[in-house]
Amino acid sequence: MMSTPPAPRYRWVILFVAWLSFLLSFVDRLTWANVAVSVGGSLGLPVAALGIFVTAFYVGYVICNALGGIAADRFGGRVTLTLSLLSLGVSTFLFSYTKGVLFGLVVQGLMGLAAGADYASCIKLIVAWFDRTSRGRAMGVLLIASSLGVSATNAVVPSLAAALGWQGVYRILGVVSVLVGAGAWLLLRDRPAGMAPTVAARVELRRVLGNRNLVLLGLVGFAGLWGTWGFAFWANALMIKGRGLSAIEAGAVMSLVGIAAIIGKPLIGWLSDALGGRCKWLAFSTFVLFTVMLLVFGGLTTRAGFALAAPLVGLGAFLYSPLTAAMVAQNSGPMLAGSAAGVLAGFWQLGSVIVPVVVGVVFQSSGSFLAAFATLAAGPALAAIGILFVREGASVVPLS
Numbered sequence: 001m002m003s004t005p006p007a008p009r010y011r012w013v014i015l016f017v018a019w020l021s022f023l024l025s026f027v028d029r030l031t032w033a034n035v036a037v038s039v040g041g042s043l044g045l046p047v048a049a050l051g052i053f054v055t056a057f058y059v060g061y062v063i064c065n066a067l068g069g070i071a072a073d074r075f076g077g078r079v080t081l082t083l084s085l086l087s088l089g090v091s092t093f094l095f096s097y098t099k100g101v102l103f104g105l106v107v108q109g110l111m112g113l114a115a116g117a118d119y120a121s122c123i124k125l126i127v128a129w130f131d132r133t134s135r136g137r138a139m140g141v142l143l144i145a146s147s148l149g150v151s152a153t154n155a156v157v158p159s160l161a162a163a164l165g166w167q168g169v170y171r172i173l174g175v176v177s178v179l180v181g182a183g184a185w186l187l188l189r190d191r192p193a194g195m196a197p198t199v200a201a202r203v204e205l206r207r208v209l210g211n212r213n214l215v216l217l218g219l220v221g222f223a224g225l226w227g228t229w230g231f232a233f234w235a236n237a238l239m240i241k242g243r244g245l246s247a248i249e250a251g252a253v254m255s256l257v258g259i260a261a262i263i264g265k266p267l268i269g270w271l272s273d274a275l276g277g278r279c280k281w282l283a284f285s286t287f288v289l290f291t292v293m294l295l296v297f298g299g300l301t302t303r304a305g306f307a308l309a310a311p312l313v314g315l316g317a318f319l320y321s322p323l324t325a326a327m328v329a330q331n332s333g334p335m336l337a338g339s340a341a342g343v344l345a346g347f348w349q350l351g352s353v354i355v356p357v358v359v360g361v362v363f364q365s366s367g368s369f370l371a372a373f374a375t376l377a378a379g380p381a382l383a384a385i386g387i388l389f390v391r392e393g394a395s396v397v398p399l400s
Contacts, residue, residue, distance in 0.1 A: 008192050011129040011138075017187050018122040019142050021085055024180055025118045026149025027157075028092050028111065028173050029057060034157040035166035042166075043101060052101075056108040057115075062349045064116025069342015071117060072124040073335060078188040080338070081121035085181030088114035093174025096167040120342035127329045127337040128191040132277035135329060139322035140269025147261040147318060208340045213331040213390050220283075220386040221324055221348040226379030227290055228317045230355035231257075234363075234372065235297075242369035245303055253306045260314030268319045272326065279323040279330075280392040286323070287384035290316025291377045298373025316380065327390065351379065 032039075032053060039053075040046070072080040091110040098104040122142055130138040160169045208214055235257075239250040268286070272279050293313045300306055325341070332340035355376070363372040 010189070011192070013187060014125055014129045014189065015138055015141060017184050018081070018125050019145055021081055021180060021184055022118055022122050022142060023145035023149055023152070024085070024173075024177055025088060025115045026146055027153050028088055028177060029061075029115055030149055030153040031157050031169060031173060032057070032108075034153060035161050035169060038161065038166045039098070039104075043098070043104070045101065053104060053108050056105045057112040058349065058353065060109040060112025060114075061116045062112075062346050062353075064113045065120065065346035065349065066339075066343045068117025069120035069124075069338040069340065069345070072121045072338025072342070076190040077121045077124035077128070077338065078185070078190050080117050081125070081188065082181050082185040084114055084117040084121060085177050085184055088118075089174045089177030089179075089181060090114075091174075092170055092177055096170035096174070116346075117342075119345050120338040123325060123329060123341035124338035125188065125190070127332075127334050132326075132330060133273055135326050136269035136272030136277065136279065136322060137266055138269070139325045139329075140266040143318075143322050143325065144262055144265050146321075147258050147265070151255075151258055151262075208332065208336055208343055211331055211340075214328065214340055214344065216386055216390050217324060217328055217331070218344045218347045220383045220390070221344060222351040223379045223381075223383035223386065224287065224290075224320055224324070224351075225348050226351040226355045227294060227376050227383075228321075228379075229351070230359050230376045230379065231294065231313065231317055233356045234359050234376075238363065238369060238372055239306060242363070242372070243301055243306075245306070249303050253303070253310050256307060256310035257314035257317065260311035261318035264315045264319045265322055269322045269326075272323060277326070277330070278392060279327050280387060280390055283320045283323040283327070284384055284387050286316055286320040287380045287387065290320075290380040291384060292316075294373050294377035294380070295370075298370040298377075320383070327392070330392075355379070 036053070068080055068084065088111060091107055091114055095104065095107045095111065098107065123139075126135060126138045126142060157169055160172065164172070232254075236247070236250040236254060239245045239253065240247060245253075268282060272282055275282075289312065293309060293316050297306070297309050297313055300309060328340050328344055329337050359372050359375050362375045363369075366372075
């Protein structure tokens, strides 16, 4: 099931294009957080209603994670990533012409559908161009994009919006996305010369859903993202409401979380490669660290304490993602790498959708800062237990 590709220098071009594409996809989707108030004002929407646009995007995004993964296996990562970027660029540009709520919701849904194929396409390309002993660092570099996207969007978009208006921001991002999509078509190759084809004439999802390790990794990723995105969505508000920090102080604490993630992702990937592609115990250690630090964070009361704990929370919250991505690739094989990544990513995202509501209910009903963070910690605690049952070393492990 697993062929070992050569290691041509061109693989770094492939990784750079995939990374840039993934980064731009995150910037396109995260721009809303910086312009939501302006858009709401122009549409006459109350602040409480602005979240419906996020929901519309993620409905499309979750649906297309699985469909995009299947397409990547059927037609290749080059085709699907190029089409993802081109369609994302067009729909992002169209959003600048939003004059009513219905049009905006439809276009946001289209943006989500377009962006949903990016992750699986990038994973498909990395599996083809990087073998098991170099795949960890490649995954680490690729997934820097999700952390850097948050920082880049917050650094660039507010200034652009002030100068050009929110419509101008979406038009620029739309054009840039189309240009990067055109570059991806020109530069990407599905596999190195001499490697067996990685495009499947027919994609059999039962081989993904019937793989014991992939099922377990689906549950592990769901539980991990429960903690990661629950923390990302709620930490600022909880520090402000529960501990009296100012918005600026809470933002400074969260920036330390992001910095730690940006530095740590490629390092954990490199360490995995140095261990011969072993990921299981590194991921387990990361989940344990995340669980402990969420509980510690929940017991803190001062800005200095939060600032000291934030980098460790960042390491726990994000360093498992390149490891689980590499484990999914190992267990799927090159022919099903896109489908496995897409199906699992779609399931993982459900944790991100559910946890904000649950944590909000817990905090509102209990008024307890610690209870809210204990709720978050339940996710990585379950992930740490679940990953112990994943068998590392075999390419395909059926349920029976």
